[in-house]
Amino acid sequence: MDAFSEFIRGITRDNPILGLVLGLCPALAVTTSVENAIGMSVATAFVLVCSNVFISTLRKQIPSAVRLPIFIIIIATFVSIIRMVMEAYVPSMHAALGIFIPLIVVNCIIIGRAEAYASKNNVFFSFVDALGIAAGFLLVLVLIGGIREILGTGQIVAFGYTLLSLPINPAVTTMIMPPGAFLTIGIIMAVVNYQRAKKRAKGG
Amino acid sequence: MDYTISAPPHIKSKFSFRSINRAKILALIPVSLASVYFFGIPALEIILVAVLAAVATEYGIQRIFKKKVTIMDGHAALIGLMFALLTPPEAPIWIPIFGAFFAITIGKHAFGGIGSYVFNPVLVSWVFVRSAWGGFMTPMSIPNLGQLSDLVLENGAGLLVDVSPILLLGGVYLIYKKYIEWRVPLVFALTVFFFNQTVAFFSAVMSLIQEGVLNPLMYLATMFIFLEVTDELSYVMVGIVFFGILFLATDTPTSPVTKNGRLIYGFACGLLVSIYGYFGNYVDGTLYGIFLANAIAAYIETKTLPAMFGHESLLESSYRRIMKRIPSSLKFEVISDE
């Protein structure tokens, strides 16, 4: 087991959205813009890393009967912390992500990783795993957010900088509305499936 | 290789997917011509461009994914034409192009092509375009008409199809000729009719109450409102509603296959369209309403499957009770040569 491949695995095969198909709610709800996508991913990454490390540290102490409640308490603690911190120091981001910050608690990725990885592996690898998964989450969220924002508003504006703007006028407003989220992720998944099937048929 | 063998039956009906599509296109030609006459060149442009875009998209997709090219079955052209008819004449020319493209790609082929789609591709595309570029899809212009009554030549704001409800009645002929199934449009139309007449009836009763009328005969007399063309009903007598009833709701892949299911589906269409029309307008209402009905069609179907062994639904048992009264020799009607 080497750390780098564990990290990459989180982005590719075990990609939380495209591979494991977990944590869809935030992936769709907050990706109206790249900025929100990044904000959400960072918050999630914080919780993921902290809880993975914490749980793998304590993994020998946690009685299996109440494993789940304890995981949840740990995760909820970190979520509450990031929620309060964001509310205090980046209020606009907090407002934009709304209810989905507290909902990180129930993001299936985090509890899933705690269950499937952190409770079985040592601290270092749990840390790397969390980083990899978080990176995978970030990439997909930014991709979805980017597609939706550029098509939906004609430009990508993040943290005050206009990163990209298209001469599409008027923009496809539907893309930043709920249907746009489903459509984007549906098409992304179809493309990924298509490529995977093609690769497999060629023996990849 | 002298002879051909195949399983019986060795003859088949004259209806084919192709002839049905062609019949529908033919039935839409009159209203298309009328819209070109009244809206002028923009309407012609929209129709041509949408049909071409639809056919070209279909061709492209089938070539790219190495499927059999089926542009000759008329389905793509029909989708293009239907989208065009749902476009306002002043829409920029890229709207019908995008609409036809979206209908064929996402609406039709992403779901698997002919018969596999769950939502009417025309509606998928129209609703998407409407919610993306609401401003361009809102009908503005009023065709310049003479003194003809509304039913013959629509005197309101319009999409291309709104030009004349009467010219859409080719659809009724297609029902008569069995190109189109009758249950959905009939129940749909009846529901819309009774919904609006009932609304008119209640508002009449309410106004009597407000006026303090006590004479019960006066209340009874309001029943006659069902025989009138009330204001509420006149809002419905527009091209788009006729089009929805005859051409959109009757798209077979998006309606249930069971007989009872089709009746319920027609009712659902009528209700959803009327409710929206009551609060909003009938242009959006017809299209959104049928689109939403598409979404529940599958559920209606699962709930109306033929009864399981030994069980009978309420609907079926009453149906059977009625059937009992009918001479048994009529029940197994002989297949005639059409």
Add this chain to the structure above:
Amino acid sequence: MSESNKDTVVVIGKLVLISVIAALLLAITYIPTQAQLERNIMAAQEAILGELVPGAENFDPVEGPANVDGEREILYYRALDGSGNIIGYAFFQQQTGYGGPIMVAGAVDASFSTVLGMDVLRHEETPGLGARITTPAFQNQFDGAPVQQLALRSGGGSIDSITGATVSAQAVVTALNTKINQIKTAEA
């Protein structure tokens, strides 16, 4: 039996311990962030008021009658210049939009003839549609707009509504009109 009872006690003990630690961590985070939060709100309000009435030195809150708890609600602010003259009025007003309540901040000059500015503090409108009430393009229309013209263009005023989001635009206009009329009555 006693063995498993002992286990149970240990398990519950651990659960309680984790809970307590969690509570401690949270409380420790809560205290500083809460303080910061209150400061944020104050700062945001001040900043907005200052932006809306650029020349003002001071804002004098006008409070309504006390409610049952003895608290007084701030109705609006008198904007005072260096010498204490009223140069305008600033206010916050909530109005229901398309997706939920919209919190609008606004200011009007002392003679109630010109709107000095408008800003949106909180809203739940559809991104890309109603949410465009926060864009400068929409908000700039209000800077210096005559109060009589304060209506959507479709209603005979000077404000361009947003395509596909009339409800949101109307809500902003209504908020301003309502509050300006209120202040006018109160000050008269």
Add this chain to the structure above:
Amino acid sequence: MSTTTTFLIESMAILGGLGLAVGLMLIFASKKFKVETNPLVEEIISVLPGVNCGACGYAGCSDFAERVVNENAPITGCPVGGFDVAKEIGGIMGQEVAEGEKQYPFIKCHGGLNCVDRFEYVGFEDCKAVMMLSDGEKGCSYGCMGRGTCVRACPFDALYIGDDRLPQVNKYLCTSCGLCITSCPNDVLAFAKESEKIHVRCVSHDKGKAVKEVCTVGCIGCKICEKNCPEQAITVTDFLAVIDQDKCTACGICVEKCPQNTIEAR
């Protein structure tokens, strides 16, 4: 005590109390509603492919998992998962597995376009459907009809009908589940190992003359291969050559000698 300390203690008391309550409740419930389950079964289910194809011979993946734990079903029983899954199940069950050689379906008929059709068939594209209407479309009643019952039986899209109207296997997609083999109404398919190089591509037991009438590549039972094989690996029984793969050394002599080009090296 300062207000801060009170605050801290209060919050700890509340959450601690909640934890206590929840803990007590759960412990109570878990005792009261105890159900015996075997965690091994769940674990095995999680490593199985989950196709529920039934190729293992049991009613789906979970049934197989249960049998492995409770009835000693072979841990190598899932042909779809193959060696990898067997190894994982072995890990769970504490057993060792040795990797066997992979097998793929092999099409024992080379008729296709080389074999005459007796009639034109219009209908459902399926070999069994043709069989229901007649005893097969091809002049040879033993051979492949090329209507692709096997193709449709494969849950992994590993088969397709090639230009020669015979099925072809995509090795990368095939999982050796064997569903195609059981589906073929004419038993044209059989497993063959990668290392088995020489094959007779005919299944006809008809006499040479009858074969020649309908097919240009069928085995006519002339025994030339049998005579020429240096290893005596080939025997012709009932007008059909059969290769004993254990004896065959893949020298290729029979391939050269066969007058009908029925024997193939791959």
Add this chain to the structure above:
Amino acid sequence: MEKALLAIFLEGVFIKNFLIIQFLGLCSFVGVTKDVKSAAGMAGAVVFVMALAATASYMIYTYILVPTTMTFLDLISFIVVIAALVQLVEFVVRKNIPALYRSLGIYLPLITTNCAVLGVVMLNVQSEYNFIQSVVFGISAGIGFTIVMLMMSAIRERSSFVRTPSSIKGLPLAFLIATMLSLAFVNYFWVIPI
């Protein structure tokens, strides 16, 4: 904020439908909608837990957290309560209705991590609903959840009879259908005046 119960109800069921407009509870939406039967079971379980959770959390929030000004502990206490409730339900169902347990299988524990349940609870707090409003909101969210689950599962069931391209089969198709449901809901129901 005072709000008519009917308005809360219509909003919860249609206008702000949890699944396809608010994106709450999507994991079960795409995971358990392959056939109508299990979708109905899952929806039932979610609605049940939602109702329990809404009540329990309202009690905790109003009678413990607010009086002690410990509102910052809301999230953690809610989720602990929900987790405990779900596990309790799981125990009971497994013991008493094994058939249901088998068909819902792994999805029962998934409810713990279902955004919809926590979403109801958090939105109740955020919207400052009183008890009746909270319950109505909880019920309407549950109904909206169920309706969409049923529509989705029926459509997906039907999709098994048709020829969807293989790379679209499965999740991409589920999302395409969700796109359409979402388009339909978003556009249709805004006409309801509330």
Add this chain to the structure above:
Amino acid sequence: MESKRLKTIPEKVVIPLKQHNGVACKPLVKKGDQVLIGQKIGESVSYYSSDVHSSVCGEVTGIEEAPNPNGNKVLSVVIKTTESEETVAFVPKKHPSQKELITIMQDAGIVEHYGAPTHTVLKPEGKKIDLVLINATASEWIGGKYATPKEYASQMMDALKLLMKASGAVKGAIIVRKDDEDSIEAFEGVKVDGKALRVAPLLGTRRLGHYFKDQGSNVVVASQERVLGRNILNFFTYNVTGRKVALGCNPTDVGVAVCGVKSAKALYDAVHEGKPYYETVISMEGAVNCPELMLVRIGTPFKDIVRECTFNGEIGKIIANGVITGIAQYTDEVPVTKGTTRITLLTKEQVLRDESLDCTHCARCVDACPVSLLPTRLHVLAEQGRFDECRKMHIQFCIECGRCSFACPSKIHILQLIRYAKNAIEQAYEDDTPKESPNLKLGCCGGE
């Protein structure tokens, strides 16, 4: 139309040893034997079997598996014919008893054209028959073919009496087709026990029972619409008598024996003319220039009959029986059997080659199905091999009428797929006899 005998005697005939449902006959001849017309060449080996006779004089050249109109190969006696017309006499007992009649039927090889040996229909084991019907609705062409219409009617009446006697039934009826004026005219005023009968129209609840009472007779003639399909016997029985027969059961389960005109005529011939069942009347349809009725010998290969007719165009399809339920043949070597009513010929241009498109869920098949199934579902499930679900959707109750396939605008081979699934289900489940129809509520076997 006169029925005419085939002009030439075929060079060879192929007589299948199994022309009925049940046990195949044991061959009585071997290769090289000389046989005469009417000579018994296959003997029944059980009650569910019926004898087979030679239809020509000649030499047996083989007993081999030969193509049969049902699509499979069947063990058959191949006879090379000679010009001779020597006949073996079949001497039935005069005034036979009930038991002897049954024996005569089995000896004379009388079989219903849908397969059941006639005696098993009249005397089913363990069941009692109280009503015999002759169904003359399916074959209006038989009127006036064997003889003049009046003769035909009286022969049928005689046959009905024989059938009633054989079965022990007290009542009997002949059902003709409503629009078959020839037959109605022929039967109008036929005398039974000195009483002239009227052809009674079956309408609504006025079924046979009504007319038995009304006409005060145990024998009536009634007219009725035609019903098509595989399980038509059950519907026919229900329509005519009001007795419900579940799909998968037989009319005999409710005490009704239904016979065809062909077997009735064969019985008449056997008893009164001493002629076993070795000849039958068939019609030619389709691309034939002059559709003609022909008296042909059983075992005559189709090609010998086809040769005597003229066609418009090149033959593309040869169908045994009609276009709706008939079986297409890949060779014209197949022989006429007791189950052959008709040979239909289509030209190469008439052969349908439409490619099946995807189902558009147009539900035309659903509307066409007389037993309220969902063919649109069944064909997909069958194609995908989801046979269990087919069962859940009552595929067993399909009466194989083919209306769904006929109606489908996507030209899907629905009936073929349904048969495919039924076949697979039959193999997977040994006893899958439906006991009650869910949609029609036809009741159980023997139940009202």
